Amino acid sequence: MNLPTLRQLQYLVAVVEERHFGRAAGRCFVTQSTLSAGIHELENGLGTRLLERSKRKVLPMPLGEEMARRAQRIIALTGELVETACHDDTPLCGPLRLGVIPTIGPFLLPRVLPEIRRRFPRLELSLIEEPTERLLAQLEAGTLDTVILAFPYGVGGRVHEIFWREDFLVALPKAHPLADRKAIAPEMLPRRELLLLADGHCLTDHTLAACKFKDMKSSEVFQGTSLYTLLQMVAGGQGITLIPEMAIANEWLGGGEIQLVPLAEPGPHREIGLVWRETSFRQADMKLLAQTMGEVFRGPADNAKKLEK
Numbered sequence: 001m002n003l004p005t006l007r008q009l010q011y012l013v014a015v016v017e018e019r020h021f022g023r024a025a026g027r028c029f030v031t032q033s034t035l036s037a038g039i040h041e042l043e044n045g046l047g048t049r050l051l052e053r054s055k056r057k058v059l060p061m062p063l064g065e066e067m068a069r070r071a072q073r074i075i076a077l078t079g080e081l082v083e084t085a086c087h088d089d090t091p092l093c094g095p096l097r098l099g100v101i102p103t104i105g106p107f108l109l110p111r112v113l114p115e116i117r118r119r120f121p122r123l124e125l126s127l128i129e130e131p132t133e134r135l136l137a138q139l140e141a142g143t144l145d146t147v148i149l150a151f152p153y154g155v156g157g158r159v160h161e162i163f164w165r166e167d168f169l170v171a172l173p174k175a176h177p178l179a180d181r182k183a184i185a186p187e188m189l190p191r192r193e194l195l196l197l198a199d200g201h202c203l204t205d206h207t208l209a210a211c212k213f214k215d216m217k218s219s220e221v222f223q224g225t226s227l228y229t230l231l232q233m234v235a236g237g238q239g240i241t242l243i244p245e246m247a248i249a250n251e252w253l254g255g256g257e258i259q260l261v262p263l264a265e266p267g268p269h270r271e272i273g274l275v276w277r278e279t280s281f282r283q284a285d286m287k288l289l290a291q292t293m294g295e296v297f298r299g300p301a302d303n304a305k306k307l308e309k
Contacts, residue, residue, distance in 0.1 A: 076142020
């Protein structure tokens, strides 16, 4: 049995993910014959088949799936070794691949990135916006270095640091009977009017938890694809929704058709934090990034007040 090479493992991961030799070869910047030969060498070296091939498709066998998952970790760790060798003592410098969920990115990033770039001019940020599960999968695979998520959410053995805590507000049409109240208790919310994001967005789970609607499913109400869509529905008098506190200053709330009322339920209703792999060599950088985001988002004094809640 021969030890596989890093290149062979990269070929295997590409084929398993693409389910197609041509696309996998393009992704690895090699010819299809070169990739196919590399996979054959890997299988011969291990003494077992990893892929089921036909003229039209390629399917990974169970062992091939498992090897591809482990290969992702090996490739990620190898990349970190290279980055470690290139990394100097300057904090937050060099490439950093950051993921963020859609219910945080539009409100947080425009306010913190200019100051982060000013403080750390040698930092080369690459950004991607995806739902939570996809971001965690990319983090595990090593294609992302860290992600910004909303909690509570199970992140397994990964490291995370909370840098912001916030409450929810009820967004209602100006003419709604509850619009003139100083606060709205969850039991006062008309469930049939509640607008939520589609399944896969953790804001829906956090909303239902904050309202203590344990017996309610998001499929029972209108499911939007973005918070912007929900707010447009509210502005048009089509229902109500809950929004996170960080969204208050956003231009989406313009037009004067929406009234915001605090949710009369002890918070925080949502926490924002940075998540990274326990094996990452940039532990200090991740902690510094989380601390900086918390400081910049609304200022040190207000942030300290929030973290005391």
